[in-house]
Amino acid sequence: MPYNHRTVEPKWQKAWADAKIFKSPTTPGDKPKFYILDMFPYPSAAGLHVGHPEGYTATDIIARVKRMQGFAVLHPMGWDAFGLPAENYAIQTGVHPHETTQKSIAAFRRQIQSLGFSYDWDREVDTTDPTYYKWTQWLFLQLYKKDLAYEAVVPINFCPSCKTGLANEEVHQGACERCGKTVEKRDMRQWMLKITLYADRLREDLEGLDWPQSTLSMQENWIGRSEGAYVDFAIDGHKETVKVFTTRPDTLFGATFMVLAPEHPLVKNICTTDKNAEVTAYIERARMTPEMERTEAGRKKTGIFTGAYAINPVNQENIPIWIADYVLAHYGTGAIMSVPAHDNRDHGFAKTYDLKIKTVVRPAMGQAPTDTAFEGDGFAIDSGAFTGLATEEFKKQITAWLKEKGLGERAVTYKLRDWVFSRQRYWGEPIPIVHCKGKCAKAVPVPEKDLPITLPQVERFQPTGTGDSPLSAITDWVKTICPECGGAGERETNTMPQWAGSCWYYLRFIDPKNTRAAWDKELEKAWNPVDLYIGGAEHAVLHLLYARFWHKVFYDLGLVTHKEPFKRLRHQGMILAFSHQDSKGAYHGYDEIEFAGETSKLIATGEPLNMKIEKMSKSKKNVVNPDEVISSYGADAMRLYEMFLGDFELTKPWDMRSIEGVSRFLAKVWRLLENQVPGDAKTNQRLRHKTIALVSERIENFKFNTAITALMEFVNALTGSQACKEDLDILLKLLSPFAPHMAEEGWALLGNQGFVSQAAWPTFDPALTTAESVGIAVQINGKLRETLRVPSGEAHNQVYVEAQAKASEKVVKYLENAKVTKVIFVAGRILNYVVHTS
Numbered sequence: 001m002p003y004n005h006r007t008v009e010p011k012w013q014k015a016w017a018d019a020k021i022f023k024s025p026t027t028p029g030d031k032p033k034f035y036i037l038d039m040f041p042y043p044s045a046a047g048l049h050v051g052h053p054e055g056y057t058a059t060d061i062i063a064r065v066k067r068m069q070g071f072a073v074l075h076p077m078g079w080d081a082f083g084l085p086a087e088n089y090a091i092q093t094g095v096h097p098h099e100t101t102q103k104s105i106a107a108f109r110r111q112i113q114s115l116g117f118s119y120d121w122d123r124e125v126d127t128t129d130p131t132y133y134k135w136t137q138w139l140f141l142q143l144y145k146k147d148l149a150y151e152a153v154v155p156i157n158f159c160p161s162c163k164t165g166l167a168n169e170e171v172h173q174g175a176c177e178r179c180g181k182t183v184e185k186r187d188m189r190q191w192m193l194k195i196t197l198y199a200d201r202l203r204e205d206l207e208g209l210d211w212p213q214s215t216l217s218m219q220e221n222w223i224g225r226s227e228g229a230y231v232d233f234a235i236d237g238h239k240e241t242v243k244v245f246t247t248r249p250d251t252l253f254g255a256t257f258m259v260l261a262p263e264h265p266l267v268k269n270i271c272t273t274d275k276n277a278e279v280t281a282y283i284e285r286a287r288m289t290p291e292m293e294r295t296e297a298g299r300k301k302t303g304i305f306t307g308a309y310a311i312n313p314v315n316q317e318n319i320p321i322w323i324a325d326y327v328l329a330h331y332g333t334g335a336i337m338s339v340p341a342h343d344n345r346d347h348g349f350a351k352t353y354d355l356k357i358k359t360v361v362r363p364a365m366g367q368a369p370t371d372t373a374f375e376g377d378g379f380a381i382d383s384g385a386f387t388g389l390a391t392e393e394f395k396k397q398i399t400a401w402l403k404e405k406g407l408g409e410r411a412v413t414y415k416l417r418d419w420v421f422s423r424q425r426y427w428g429e430p431i432p433i434v435h436c437k438g439k440c441a442k443a444v445p446v447p448e449k450d451l452p453i454t455l456p457q458v459e460r461f462q463p464t465g466t467g468d469s470p471l472s473a474i475t476d477w478v479k480t481i482c483p484e485c486g487g488a489g490e491r492e493t494n495t496m497p498q499w500a501g502s503c504w505y506y507l508r509f510i511d512p513k514n515t516r517a518a519w520d521k522e523l524e525k526a527w528n529p530v531d532l533y534i535g536g537a538e539h540a541v542l543h544l545l546y547a548r549f550w551h552k553v554f555y556d557l558g559l560v561t562h563k564e565p566f567k568r569l570r571h572q573g574m575i576l577a578f579s580h581q582d583s584k585g586a587y588h589g590y591d592e593i594e595f596a597g598e599t600s601k602l603i604a605t606g607e608p609l610n611m612k613i614e615k616m617s618k619s620k621k622n623v624v625n626p627d628e629v630i631s632s633y634g635a636d637a638m639r640l641y642e643m644f645l646g647d648f649e650l651t652k653p654w655d656m657r658s659i660e661g662v663s664r665f666l667a668k669v670w671r672l673l674e675n676q677v678p679g680d681a682k683t684n685q686r687l688r689h690k691t692i693a694l695v696s697e698r699i700e701n702f703k704f705n706t707a708i709t710a711l712m713e714f715v716n717a718l719t720g721s722q723a724c725k726e727d728l729d730i731l732l733k734l735l736s737p738f739a740p741h742m743a744e745e746g747w748a749l750l751g752n753q754g755f756v757s758q759a760a761w762p763t764f765d766p767a768l769t770t771a772e773s774v775g776i777a778v779q780i781n782g783k784l785r786e787t788l789r790v791p792s793g794e795a796h797n798q799v800y801v802e803a804q805a806k807a808s809e810k811v812v813k814y815l816e817n818a819k820v821t822k823v824i825f826v827a828g829r830i831l832n833y834v835v836h837t838s
Contacts, residue, residue, distance in 0.1 A: 003670040005634030009741040013116055021755055022118040027526045028072035035074040035527050036063050037506055037566075039535025039543070040125075042080050042498075043104035045089050048111045049616050050624040050642070050654055051575035055534045057642045058572065058704060060117045062532065064737040065699055067118075068761035074527055075118060076509040078125035079105050082133075083498030084162055087427035088179075091462055097427045101128055111626055115635045116740050118757070123512045127429075127501030132508065134452035135518035136500050137432040139550070141445050142557060144433075148194045149421070151443060155263075155330075156420050157290070158186040163463035165190060167420045167497065170542070174290030183290045188467050191422040191431060191494060195549045199223050199414045201563075202548055210568040212649070215540040222541050224415025229399045231337065231408040233258065233310040236318055240266055242310055245332040245413050248342065249402070250394035252314045253383040254360035255337040256350070258321045259303065262286035263329035270321065272307025279304050279323065286325035294325045301326055301349045312337075313407045314384065314398075324349065332413050340373065347373040358382070361391065419546065421497060426461035426470040428495030430454070434480055438487020447483050453491070469493040502543055503550040506530055506565060521559070529562045537571040544569075570702060573650040575642075576613045579622035587620040613653045624654055636739035637663045643704035643738065665712055666742055669735065672719055672728070673746045679722030687717055688730050689768035695734045696761070704738075711735060725750060730762050778805045779832040786810040788831075795828040805831055 016022060025031075038059050041052065063075040081101045090097035105126065112119070125132055143149045157166040161181035165188060170177045195202075203223045206216050228247035235242060242258065260267055262283040271279045282304040286294070293299065303324035310319050326345070327336055340350035341359040350357050359368060361378045368374035377391035386394050402408030422431065430453040432446035446453055456477040461470050471493040472478060482489035504518070510527045511519040535543075544566075551565040580588045616623045629638045640662040646652040691714040698707035711734060718727055728750055736743035736756045747756035774795040778786040786808050794800040802823070805811045811833075818835035825831050 003667070003742070003745070005636065005741065006631075008745050009114075009116065009630075009635050012741045012744045013113065015744075016116075016118070016755070016757070017121075019755070020122075021758055022067075022075070022120055023122055024074045024076070024120045025072050027523065031070060031072040033074070033527060033531075034063075034066045034071040035530045036066070036532045037075075037509070037530045037534070038077065039533070039539060040078045040080050040502070040505060041108060042083065042085060043101065043108040044085055045100060045104050046618055046623070047104075047107045048626050050626050050629060050638070051616055053112070053115055053626060053638070054575055054642050054648075055536070055572040056112065056115070056117055057639050058570075058648060058702070059532070059534050060639075061643070061699060061704065061737040063118055064740065064757060065696075065761060067757070068733070068736075068759060070760070074123075074509070075120060076123040076125075076512075077112065077117075077119040077121070078123075078505060078509065079108070079127065080498065080502050080505070081105065081126055081128045082428050082496075082501055084164070084179075084423075084425065084427075087425055087461065088162070090427070097461065098128070114630055115626070115639060118740075123509050125505060125508050125512050127505065128427075130452045130454050131515075133429045133501065135508065136429050136496065136504070137446075137451050137453060138448060138518060139504060139554075140429075140496070140500070141432055141448060142559075143193060143550075143553060144445055146553065146557070148197070148553060150192055150194070151189060152192050153187055153189050154192070154420070155185050155187050156190055157183045158188065158467075159183055162425075164424045165420055165422065167499075167542075171290065174293035174296075185287055185291070186467070188424075190420050191433075191492075193419040193421045193549075195419045195546075196414060196416055198549050198552050199225065199416050201552055202416075202545065205548075205552075205563055209564060209566075211566075212537075212569065212571060215537065215544070215569065215571070218540045219545060222416065222545065226413050226415075228411060228413070229395075229402060229408050230333070230411045231313065231402060233313060233337070235266075235270055235321070236309040236311055238270055238308070240269065242266060242321075242335050243333045244335045244337045245411055246337055248339065248395075249398045249408075250380060250383075250386075250389075250391050251339040251342045251360055252312065252337070252398060253380075253386075254339040254341050254358045255312055255319060256340060256356040256358050257319050257338045258310045259324045259327050259336050259338055259349070260306075260321060261327040261329040261334040262323045262325055264323070264334045267306065267323055270306055270308035275305065275307040279306060282323060282325075289325055291328060295328065299326070301345070301352060303349065303353065305353075313402070313405075320355070322349075322353075330417060331415065341368075342373050342375055344373045344375065419549075421500075422492075422494035423497050424467055424469045425463055425495055426455070426458065428497065429500055430471070430495060431492040433492040434482055434489040435492065436482035436485060436487060436489050438482055438489070439485040440482055440487070443492075444482055444484050444489070450483070469495060471495070499543060499546045503547045504554075506533075506547075507554075507560070518559075524559075525561045528560060529564060530566045532568045532570070533566040534570050534572065536574075540571075571649055573646070573648065573652060574615065575645070576651060576653045577616045577622040577624060578653065578655075579612055579614060579620040581612070581620075587622070616654075624656070629659070633659055633663050634666075634741070636742050637666055640666070640708060640738055644708050646705060648702045648704055662708075665715070666739060668719065669715055669731070669739075669742065670746070672715060672723065672731075673749055676725070676728060676750070677722050679724040679727070681724045681726050683721060683724065684718065684727050686768050686770070686772060687714065688727060688762075689764040690770070691734065692730065692762045692764040693766070693769045696764070699737070708738065711738070732756050733759055733762050774828055776801055776828065777830050778808070778811050779830065780811070780814040781834060782832060785814060798825045798827075798831075801825070801831050 036059050038056055063073050067073045086097045086101045090100050157171050159166055159176040159181060161179045162176055171183050174182060176183055203220055203225055206219060226247050228245055229249040231244050233242045303322045306321045308321045310321050312319055338346040340346040340357045342361055360381055360383050362381050363378045380386050380389045380394050399410050432453050434444045436442055436444050456474050458474060478490050480489050480491055507519045511523045547565055554560045555563055641659045644662055691710055694710040695707045732743045732746050743756050770792050773789045774792050776788045776790055777784055778788060788804050790801060790804060818837045820833050820835050822834035
């Protein structure tokens with residue numbers, strides 16, 4: 001019978017669902033547990049493209065293998081569905097975001113299920129479901145009670161396009177991470193979370209995590225812990241002093257000017273009259289420039305002299321005070337001492353404005369550069385009584401001196417800022433706070449028994465752009481009673497950011513139907529932490545940092561039993577696609593491009609083919625819909641191809657030509673199964689054990705592409721020999737995580753009972769993973785004269801190998817009349833005689 005994926009794949013998907021073979025147990029019981037999790041998707045109206053299932057395919061392969069190896073596996077799926085994308089789409093279409101979100105979820109669920117992934121759908125969660133966000137609100141209240149949530153009027157990133165505030169982590173190169181529009185600074189009332197209180201723990205607990213080094217570094221850099229000292233500078237002619245933070249107090253004698261942030265509160269007080277107009281204009285320009293743009297490494301530095309001078313505390317020299325937008329008011333103290341000889345940023349600024357450069361550190365060896373700053377350690381020069389000290393010793397002594405003189409002290413600072421937690425949008429979790437307008441006259445938490453505070457049903461959900469949430473116009477919803485005094489109150493109208501629901505979803509998956517608690521403590525203890533977490537590298541800071549912060553709060557509250565939520569983390573590489581942009585700027589995608597020979601249906605227009613490989617995007621018409629791939633080739637072929645594209649964590653291009661190869665491989669497997677010929681189990685014994693070892697080890701190490709290669713080699717070998725039933729059973733077990741539908745169909749074809757997905761994963765004997773014999777090249781003066789086949793156990797035995805070589809006529813004739821001057825033996829590979837003939 002020919003194999004028809006259009007009938008076979010739905011058949012087995014229904015059989016799995018009816019039998020609930022992928023349903024996770026309530027607890028692991030006496031089995032070892034394995035909690036494997038995808039970063040759950042944001043369901044968009046566009047549906048999946050072929051880049052999305054890459055990570056899902058990898059987790060499914062490993063989940064299937066772990067079940068077959070006897071683990072209790074928790075492998076759930078859900079939807080991160082609150083936030084800007086859904087609301088923006090609703091605004092564009094005029095359809096309520098609840099309706100569009102549910103429609104998108106249904107489409108995503110159908111597409112994911114069509115690929116045969118082994119999720120436990122009984123544990124599905126949706127962050128927009130009140131039964132879910134009731135507990136998001138409850139968790140917020142726990143942070144509030146722990147004094148980790150507070151209100152403040154702060155300068156925040158505001159996107160004029162999305163019309164909402166953004167956390168620092170949501171701004172990329174001065175633009176909104178979501179829409180790409182330039183971000184402004186606005187002073188607004190916000191709810192903030194004190195993530196900075198956990199800065200040290202967030203940094204220290206990275207130690208020991210099995211995460212990509214690049215992600216660990218990004219987290220550490222974002223936290224940005226710096227050790228140094230605070231130093232107080234007097235201001236000539238003023239009572240005020242300026243406090244600066246420096247990581248290099250040993251360079252104080254080289255400080256030749258000071259720079260304040262334009263927003264620093266002292267600027268207006270110390271600015272001289274003749275400089276006032278220039279300074280005011282510069283401050284206004286800086287206010288309108290996004291912070292990320294202000295601090296870009298290659299950006300030209302600008303500044304204005306205030307007319308005032310600070311007094312260097314170590315040598316009493318007057319140094320000019322400038323303002324410059326590359327200094328931020330909220331980082332450190334908003335003021336820096338500038339040492340242009342030993343800081344490249346200061347050096348560039350000093351060169352631009354012709355400011356003094358004074359060298360106070362000489363390298364341990366060689367000469368300091370003259371055209372750039374010397375930023376390394378060395379020995380102090382021209383530094384008063386400290387001259388001659390090595391850098392580290394100088395730091396200790398100068399810090400102690402500053403403290404003794406009352407001029408400073410040792411300090412630690414962080415780049416990390418408190419998390420801006422509120423959004424001026426409709427489509428988000430309501431913050432469970434009432435602002436009392438009566439006797440309390442304060443923010444009052446909603447009693448836990450009154451949760452959830454649900455979103456009101458509204459017809460208009462467009463953002464106001466004024467800084468007020470659309471909820472502020474829903475008077476009947478806003479007006480309420482203060483829970484404490486019973487007087488008039490108003491609900492908080494800002495909503496939570498999208499990140500709120502994703503901070504803890506991995507915990508809800510453990511106990512998704514619980515109506516009494518966010519999760520059961522005993523179940524949490526049984527399943528946590530997540531053993532393997534897979535998702536995009538774009539979440540290296542945002543989601544992962546926020547989730548770790550909440551988890552540590554939960555740990556302190558006794559709600560979880562581990563300090564970290566995700567033990568092992570891997571990122572899938574991005575899948576790119578081809579697109580063509582014509583001379584009019586219009587994009588053309590797969591339906592119009594022929595890849596072979598770089599020709600195109602557009603060639604008829606007479607213009608050159610401007611083909612690019614870039615991120616899949618609807619606007620560039622290069623999105624490949626998995627429905628089309630599944631219809632043409634089947635889910636198994638798509639799964640195999642996703643993994644066969646290249647190394648899992650690397651970026652790679654999608655090319656429809658290459659999927660033909662894996663499709664032919666599956667056809668070859670099916671022919672092998674249909675045309676089985678009884679054979680001797682011993683014939684391919686070593687090959688079977690070697691293949692089991694290779695596939696098992698490569699899956700464990702995320703080498704899915706080479707695991708598939710091993711399967712292809714196994715099939716090729718079986719095709720050329722008499723494959724016994726044991727060979728084919730092993731093949732189907734190894735194939736089932738990659739191509740589960742064909743594996744199930746083949747399992748039944750061979751007369752096996754039950755599901756191959758529930759069969760035991762094959763084991764191997766290490767002694768049988770090597771070949772029975774090994775080929776060893778015999779050379780005379782480096783030239784190959786013979787290839788010996790010797791037993792594997794003797795391949796490292798030089799005496800045995802030489803005896804076999806000297807028994808060969810092909811070798812002996814070169815040794816008879818020659819003097820052997822040297823013998824070179826490479827165990828298991830080469831025997832080389834160096835000879836001299838007279």
